Amino acid sequence: MTLPYEEPLAVRQPGPRVVPEPPRRGEPGGEPCGICTGQASAAVWSDDLWSLHPPVGGSLPGAVWLASRDHVDSFxxxxxxxxxxxxxxxxxxxxxxxxxxxxxxxxxxxxxxGGAHFHVWLLPRPLGMLEARNMMLPLWEDVLPSVPDEALRSAAEQVAAALGAERPPRPR
Ligand SMILES: [Zn+2]
Structure with missing residues (x-):
């Protein structure tokens, strides 16, 4: 049992499909892009291609998300x-x-x-937390108590410092 929930759990049927899908943030007709409008958490490191950001309201210090500098959607x-x-x-x-x-x-x-601006998440699985292996880590991240945003930013700044030693930050 690796789910962060007590049994018994019941499988439920998916709802009817929603087509066309509602616009995402940063898509025409959707909310403005949070990254481009500065609504997202401020970057702790950036260069001409990427910016690195801490999460807000998360439970895993050391988690970061990396966004493209350009507003493009996918790979x-x-x-x-x-x-x-x-x-x-x-x-x-x-x-x-x-x-x-x-x-x-x-x-x-x-x-x-969620948003149409390219970004990926990097989540550290705590050492020895075997129930959070594979796809269970995001579920555990969701249910574990949030840590203060300042702690998330502080950990991300440590990541940024180590990253900056390898790839110095530079303006675009
Ligand atoms: Zn954007």
Whole structure:
């Protein structure tokens, strides 16, 4: 049992499909893009291709999200330079998260269902927290008590410092 819920759980049927889907943030007809309008949490590191941000209202210090500097939607839309750099920047952020210690694995998630500005999540699975392996970590992240946003930002700033030693921040 790895779910963060007590049994018995019941499988439920999905609701009717909603087609066309409602616009996401940053899409025509949707709410403004939070990243482009400065509504998202301020970056702790950035260069000409990427910006790195702490979460708000989360439960895992060391969690960060990485966004493209350009307002583009998905992998297929990234400029060539960003697409080619993606593996390199993710590896650098992963290394930076491990410097915090107490990290079992670093998970990388890309959903894109909320906003239409390219971003991915990197979540540290706490060392030894085996029930949070695989797809269970986001569920646990949701139900664990939130830690203060200042603590999330402080941990992200430590990640940014380690990242900056490898890839110095630079203005666009
Ligand atoms: Zn945007």
């Amino acid at each position: 297929r839309d990234l400029p060539d330079a960003a697409a080619k750099d993606f593996g390199s920047i993710i590896a650098a952020v992963e290394r930076a998260i491990y410097t915090l210690g107490d990290v079992g694995r670093v998970h990388l998630y890309r959903w894109g269902d």
